[in-house]
Amino acid sequence: MPLKSNPDFDKSKLPSRHVSVGPASAPHRSYYYAMGMTDEEIARPFVGVATCWNEAAPCNISLARQAQAVKKGVKSAAGTPREFTTITVTDGIAMGHSGMKASLVSRDLIADSVELTMRGHCYDALVGLAGCDKSLPGMMMAMVRLNVPSIFMYGGSILPGRHKGKDITVQDVFEAVGAHSAGKISDEELHKIECVACPSAGSCGGQFTANTMACVSEAMGLAIPYSAGAPAPYEIPRCLCRSFG
Numbered sequence: 001m002p003l004k005s006n007p008d009f010d011k012s013k014l015p016s017r018h019v020s021v022g023p024a025s026a027p028h029r030s031y032y033y034a035m036g037m038t039d040e041e042i043a044r045p046f047v048g049v050a051t052c053w054n055e056a057a058p059c060n061i062s063l064a065r066q067a068q069a070v071k072k073g074v075k076s077a078a079g080t081p082r083e084f085t086t087i088t089v090t091d092g093i094a095m096g097h098s099g100m101k102a103s104l105v106s107r108d109l110i111a112d113s114v115e116l117t118m119r120g121h122c123y124d125a126l127v128g129l130a131g132c133d134k135s136l137p138g139m140m141m142a143m144v145r146l147n148v149p150s151i152f153m154y155g156g157s158i159l160p161g162r163h164k165g166k167d168i169t170v171q172d173v174f175e176a177v178g179a180h181s182a183g184k185i186s187d188e189e190l191h192k193i194e195c196v197a198c199p200s201a202g203s204c205g206g207q208f209t210a211n212t213m214a215c216v217s218e219a220m221g222l223a224i225p226y227s228a229g230a231p232a233p234y235e236i237p238r239c240l241c242r243s244f245g
Contacts, residue, residue: 015123066129087106091208
């Protein structure tokens with residue numbers, strides 16, 4: 001069946017024309033049909049939905065769910081979402097040992113991998129979702145390099161834990177390690193603190209790099225205003241994700 005024309009979109013100046021329009025793109029389209037795409041979907045602009053989803057840390061584990069909301073938003077605006085992922089190196093786990101050598105390097109790898117995927121597959125726009133210290137600037141760097149319509153979505157901060165009637169965060173765990181090494185708290189007390197300090201998905205609960213860069217994304221105009229403040233487990237990020245799409 002020949003590719004149907006779509007009067008709503010002229011792809012003659014869009015990157016995706018190279019892989020979706022005309023007889024020469026028949027091999028490319030055969031791959032899209034293999035993934036269940038329709039003629040109408042192929043005729044629409046292709047929007048990359050890039051996330052740093054993985055099981056490395058809580059800052060990443062909500063991103064796949066949020067990406068599905070972004071994709072619904074893209075579809076509702078007559079675009080065709082194409083989801084892909086990249087890596088992260090999480091400072092909360094990579095610090096204090098040789099793994100710290102991988103942290104800063106990961107920022108550039110994230111930017112490179114997103115840029116390569118977007119360019120290699122000729123996507124017309126990008127929605128980037130990230131939640132970890134180096135993945136936020138990495139995703140933003142890719143957006144600036146690409147020069148296609150792009151928007152950044154922060155996955156959200158983690159909620160505080162509760163211990164002895166007080167809110168605590170991972171910062172309290174670090175301080176508890178110091179107290180334990182000084183003999184001020186027991187093994188059992190340290191274990192209790194570490195078990196409750198990080199109760200949910202989301203980035204470290206403090207004004208560290210992730211939350212700081214999330215604020216920066218709004219200030220630079222890469223994100224919708226007021227989008228960076230909602231905790232990851234709340235319903236607000238999912239609703240925002242659809243709007244971002």
